[in-house]
Amino acid sequence: MPSAAERTRTLVHSTCSAVLLVPGLTAARPEQLAADVRSVGPDGDVFLVLTADSPAVRAATHPQDDEVRAVLEITDVAPVSVPHRIRGRAWVSGWLTLVPGQAGPGRMMLRLEVGDACVDDLWGASSVDAEEFASAEPDPLVRHETELLQHLASAHGERVGLLCGLVEREDVARVTPLALDRFGLRVRFVRVDGHTFDARFDFPEPVHDITALRRALHRLFEAAAG
Secondary structure, X not given: OOOHHHHHHHHHHOOOEEEEEOOOOOOOOHHHHEOOEEEEOOOOOEEEEEEOOOHHHHHHHOOOOOOOEEEEEEEEEOOOOOOOOXXXXXXXXXXXXXXXXXXXXXXXXXXXXXXXXXXXXXXEEEEEEHHHHHHOOOOOOOOOHHHHHHHHHHHOHHHHHOOHHHHOOOOEEEEEEEEEEOOXXXXXXXXXXXXXXXXXXXXXXXXXXXXXXXXXHHHHHHHHHO
């Protein structure tokens, strides 16, 4: 399974929504705290692009104290229609500084020097220190997961439904692919009584690109059909 640091890095690199929270600051508009463009530098610093009128930008430009503490909160919502769509959250805490002249008109870039992080997701809740975060790699499928899950759900729903045979349940009304990473596929089953349960189908070995993923899924669906 992926480590807590890998899962946190994956969420930072994903397209999940994220807001930058600075103690004592509020925003007139929610999008002023939205950090839609984000990346991680070689030393583990998180770089965030926000609107120039963001309160977080003002705080980093004119700090009241020597340090501006902040938390990047990321919310991971399943890209397919399932009950209980929030798959997890991550919080990356640290210190904000301004990076001048890097973000374009009307935008500003901030650097978040990571102190620690934590993640609470489908794998469980764990804490991550700054060194673990800096050395971790995001999942190689992170940029493709949304389209892959949507494609599986819309174009291959019948094959996904065959996975019921691998969990030996006959009371399932709906089967939806919920999460995908290099280690396997997680599926959410909705029973006829409305209750849900998840099952994870691990690949024989981790996949690192789309070609290997297609082969792994093909073998999984063949096993389910057989």
